[in-house]
Amino acid sequence: PEVQPEPYRIKAIEPLVLTTRAQREAALREAGWNTFLLRSQDVYIDFLTDSGTSAMSSVQWAEMMRAAETLSYSAAYHRFVETIQEVYGFPYVLPTHQGRAAEHVLSQVLIRPGQYVANNMYFTTTREHQERAGGIFVDVIIDEAHDPAAHHPFKGNMDPEKLRDLIRRVGPEQVAYVCLELNVNMAGGQPVSLENVRTVAQLCREFGIPLIFDATRAAENAYFIKAREPGMQDRAIPDIFRELMSYADGITVSAKKDLLVNIGGFLAVRDAALYRRMEQFALRFEGHPADGGLARRDLVAMAQGAREMLDVNYLRSRIEQVAYLAAALRKAGVPIVEPPGGHAVFIDARRFLPHLPQDQFPAQRLAGEIYLAAGVRAMERGIVSAGRDPETGQHKYPRLELVRLTIPRRVYTQRHLDVAAEGILDVFARREQIGGLRMVFEPPVLRFFTARFEPM
Ligand SMILES: CC1=C(O)/C(=C\N=C(/Cc2ccc(O)c(F)c2)C(=O)O)C(COP(=O)(O)O)=CN1
Numbered sequence: 364p365e366v367q368p369e370p371y372r373i374k375a376i377e378p379l380v381l382t383t384r385a386q387r388e389a390a391l392r393e394a395g396w397n398t399f400l401l402r403s404q405d406v407y408i409d410f411l412t413d414s415g416t417s418a419m420s421s422v423q424w425a426e427m428m429r430a431a432e433t434l435s436y437s438a439a440y441h442r443f444v445e446t447i448q449e450v451y452g453f454p455y456v457l458p459t460h461q462g463r464a465a466e467h468v469l470s471q472v473l474i475r476p477g478q479y480v481a482n483n484m485y486f487t488t489t490r491e492h493q494e495r496a497g498g499i500f501v502d503v504i505i506d507e508a509h510d511p512a513a514h515h516p517f518k519g520n521m522d523p524e525k526l527r528d529l530i531r532r533v534g535p536e537q538v539a540y541v542c543l544e545l546n547v548n549m550a551g552g553q554p555v556s557l558e559n560v561r562t563v564a565q566l567c568r569e570f571g572i573p574l575i576f577d578a579t580r581a582a583e584n585a586y587f588i589k590a591r592e593p594g595m596q597d598r599a600i601p602d603i604f605r606e607l608m609s610y611a612d613g614i615t616v617s618a619k620k621d622l623l624v625n626i627g628g629f630l631a632v633r634d635a636a637l638y639r640r641m642e643q644f645a646l647r648f649e650g651h652p653a654d655g656g657l658a659r660r661d662l663v664a665m666a667q668g669a670r671e672m673l674d675v676n677y678l679r680s681r682i683e684q685v686a687y688l689a690a691a692l693r694k695a696g697v698p699i700v701e702p703p704g705g706h707a708v709f710i711d712a713r714r715f716l717p718h719l720p721q722d723q724f725p726a727q728r729l730a731g732e733i734y735l736a737a738g739v740r741a742m743e744r745g746i747v748s749a750g751r752d753p754e755t756g757q758h759k760y761p762r763l764e765l766v767r768l769t770i771p772r773r774v775y776t777q778r779h780l781d782v783a784a785e786g787i788l789d790v791f792a793r794r795e796q797i798g799g800l801r802m803v804f805e806p807p808v809l810r811f812f813t814a815r816f817e818p819m
Pocket residue numbers: 411412413414461462463464486487488489544548577579580617618619627628
């Protein structure tokens with residue numbers, strides 16, 4: 364695929380710093396071989412995350428400047444709520460400062476300790492908040508999602524039989540809710556089909572179990588439905604998106620992805636009583652229900668982002684940019700998760716460095732090597748991110764040992780993608796010489812953010 368023509372042009376630029384390999388070796392040692400701990404100014408192309416790193420539009424910036432910072436139920440708040448109601452189709456909307464805040468509120472309100480939550484694979488903060496609320500996390504994603512080489516067009520799909528088995532085993536009243544993530548991040552940004560959502564929604568209705576979406580990358584999921592699902596090619600993205608949302612009882616959203624803002628999130632539900640409970644809980648932790656701890660300018664930036672995120676030309680250029688990088692790596696034989704996702708290319712570190720056992724942290728090492736080669740910062744999404752089993756204290760050994768090259772929205776050009784690919788191919792050529800890592804500092808929770816390593 365070639366990169367689709369971008370339906371926008373650059374108006375403001377941020378200078379990037381070019382570093383030498385020697386400088387990068389010192390920086391990486393200083394950061395304990397953890398790309399999360401690198402200083403941003405030592406990074407040339409930042410593929411750590413698509414979260415909060417996208418470029419806003421001139422309209423978003425203009426709206427931010429105009430927003431009056433008046434407290435309580437401000438014009439900005441009404442503008443935000445009305446836009447989310449219209450775009451997503453939910454009556455009750457509660458702003459939060461970002462996605463994990465929405466997860467915190469929802470999990471605390473919906474989960475009774477000991478209840479189960481069915482998910483399509485895990486996401487670190489989502490699982491953390493489900494477990495903090497006493498929930499028992501269960502993965503009911505289809506088997507193909509755990510196989511990086513499997514070519515399934517909708518690897519984010521839930522397996523209805525796995526879900527039905529769980530409900531039968533524990534009883535419907537023991538399932539707090541079903542949490543369906545769209546464009547499943549840890550599986551490689553893999554979409555869920557509309558057909559699967561309908562099936563899951565039917566199952567939840569049958570047993571009276573709430574269906575909650577993590578709709579953080581739902582706009583990009585809607586694009587894959589249009590592009591890949593039979594009978595959807597001629598439907599407009601907003602139409603597909605509204606139908607998709609119509610199957611959920613509620614959603615949590617990190618606005619730092621789809622909605623093209625640097626901070627923000629929200630909850631949206633259909634039930635007034637559930638909204639009241641969330642609002643009362645959020646008051647203590649997130650701030651007034653009319654701002655969720657955000658400034659008014661953040662609310663209007665989210666409102667405008669919700670308008671821009673469903674533009675099919677923007678979505679096509681964004682998603683084809685990811686496919687372009689994936690194609691460059693695939694052509695050279697670099698093992699990646701197939702098919703390419705919506706927000707990132709995921710390298711299969713297990714197949715890239717087959718000589719390393721998983722507890723020598725192959726993905727962590729590979730992310731460091733890619734940084735050394737080209738100043739490109741990637742993110743480990745393997746054994747380090749998976750953490751330890753609370754019962755045994757042992758590492759969880761996830762089947763997916765991945766390095767995520769996460770492409771911010773409307774930021775990098777094709778040349779930046781070429782430079783990243785060249786650097787990765789350089790590491791690929793030297794892969795036999797690459798050794799493992801030893802973890803020398805391990806924090807107790809979400810260790811991947813601050814753990815430190817040394818080469819073996
Ligand atoms: C599908 C989903 C997310 O992708 C997500 C965040 N994602 C990040 C940031 C991040 C988060 C946790 C990590 O282990 C991580 F290393 C990176 C990311 O890069 O992908 C959140 C939470 O939204 P918040 O970031 O607004 O609170 C909820 N749901």
